[in-house]
Amino acid sequence: MKKSLRSTLVMLLITVLMISIVGCGKSNGSKEKVDKPNQEKNVSNGEDTKNEPIVIKGIATTEFELKENKNLQECLEKFADIAPNVRVEFDYVPFAELDQKITLANAGGNFYDIILVNNSTVPSFAQAGIIDKLDDFVKQDNIDMYQKFVKAAADVSYYDGHIFAIPFNMDTRVLAVNTEMLAKYKLELPKTKEDMIEISKAVTEDLNGDGINDQFGYYMNISRTLPSIYIQGQWLMANGLRMYDKNEDGTLVSNLDSEAGIDFFKWGKELGKYSPNDLISFDNSMIKDAFAAGKVAMYTFGAWMLSDEAFIQKLKDNNIKYDLILNPSGLAGNAASSGGWLFGIGSQSKHKKEAWELIKFVTEPEVNAVFTSALSPMLDSYNYAPFNEEKYQVFKEQLKTSQYGVPQFTPEFSAMVDIYGENFTACVLGEKEPEKAAKDAAKKINEMLKEQGHQ
Known part of the structure; x- marks a missing residue:
């Protein structure tokens, strides 16, 4: 369904040049008066806004419609009396259909100006010519990608040495620990991934006396393959590896069969001993409910959980006392997995300048703090509400060592995740x-990398 962002969004392109935003907050935050400019100008040619508006067409997910657009509209309602010269319209499709919709639309000549891009699809869209290089825009505005964004977010913006998308929404994960349960068993907060095993050994129990354990240390989320790389996989990263890595000469190689990789697979198998026998059927919803019910000591916690009202209420109702801590470290230190959204500009767009001004606007730190529904990929945004609250500080710190599951996404990424996940799951079970x-996964992934010319 196509919807317009109405007058609250149309003036995005002039606000970058003309307005300073002060104190915009999310729905539960305070709002302060914002000064308004005295004159309305067209960002393209400086003419009065009596001219026909420029229509920028975008495509995003239905989740984006419910979250980011809602937050952005709330902030921009302060400027609703400014005459628009640009109108932004989005098509919204479910997440599972987004990539196919974009590809088919492009092939059929239905071109978009602004395209919502998942972190893993930047390479395939760039390779297919769907999104355009943004190097010139970045250069003209003197943007240092690695100064403006955390490293993981900046890394994923690039493909083949060029910038193709700009991050605006990111996530990372920390560890939630039931502190009351640890105190009961006289245990300390886990500092290493081996500590997680010791905690799991100590707290896994049959509390009902029916011969079936019903309290556990940590659930291995392996109901799908992606959790293997994004949730458990962050301890592979802490061991100094990813699903595959990049050599100095630019080639890609999987080192899962190395000592560090095998150590991670051993860790997964051992930790899996202290999980439910039917853990293969446990999805994230079941796992979070178990943590909220006080039946599991440790839970991989994303920032989005802070706004999950039902989950937070269950914790309160069950009087669960917990801390959010940095992920326990591995052989090479502390790390966390990352995900996130970016904006690209359609290669066939006729309004690239206006599209760029929109992207630049939503990645201003104070605006992004309002706009993004997950975490901001810019540390400067954590100076503004709501990210300046104490509960976000552990996420800010974890972002500094966050990584994507691979150093460079390739069009074959999903197929390799399946290979990795299937072998890791087989090990845990x-x-x-x-x-x-570990060796089977490395062998098959390297074969695929070689076939696709990455070795």
Whole structure:
């Protein structure tokens, strides 16, 4: 369904040049008066806004419609009396259909100016010519990508040495720990991934006396393959590896069969011993409910959970006392997995300048603090509400060592995740020994990398 962002969004392109935003907040935050400019100008040619408006067409997910647009409209309602010269319209599709919709629309000549891009699809859209290089825009505005954004967010903006998309929404994960449960068993907060195993050994119990354990240390979320790389995989990153890495000569290689990789697979298998027997059927919703009910000591916690009212209420109702801490470290230190959204500009767009001004606007730190529904990819945004609240500080710190599951996404990423996830799951379930699972995964991933010219 197509909707217009109405008058609250149309003046995005002039506000970058003409307005200073002060104190915009999310729905539960305070609002302060914002000064308004005395004159309305067209960002393209400086003419009065009596001219026909420029229509910028974008495509995003239905989740974006419910979250980011709602927040942005709330902030921009302060400027609703400014005459528009640009109108922004988005098509909204479910997340699962987004990439296919963009590809088919482009092939059919239905071109978009602004395209919502998932972190893993930047390479495929760039390779297909769907999104354009943004190097010149970045250069003209003197933007240092690695100064403006955290490293993981800046890294994923690039493909083949060029910038193709700009991050505006990011996530990372920390560890939620039931502090009351740890105190009961006289345990300290986990500092290493091995500590997680010791905690799981100590707290896994049959509390009902029916011969079936009903309290656990940490659930291994392996109901799908992606959690293997994004949730458990962050301890592979803490071991100094990713699903595949980049050599100095630019080639890609999987080192899962190395000592560090096998150590991670062994860790997964051992930790899996202290999980429910039917853990293969446990999705994230079931796992979070178990943590909220006080049945699990540790839970991988995303920032979006802070706004999950039902989850937070369950914690309160059950009087669960918990701390959010940095992820326990591995052989190489502390790390966390990342995800996120970016904006690209359509290669066939006739309004690239206006599209760029929109992207630049929503990545101003104070605006982005209002706009993004997850975490801001810019540390400067954590000086503004709501990210300047104490509960976000652990996420800000974790972002500094956050990483994507690979150093460079390739069009074959999803297929390789399946290979990795299947072998890791087989290891956790005891169907493969860690050494074999790690070596099988590395072998098949390297074969695919070679076939696609990455080696």
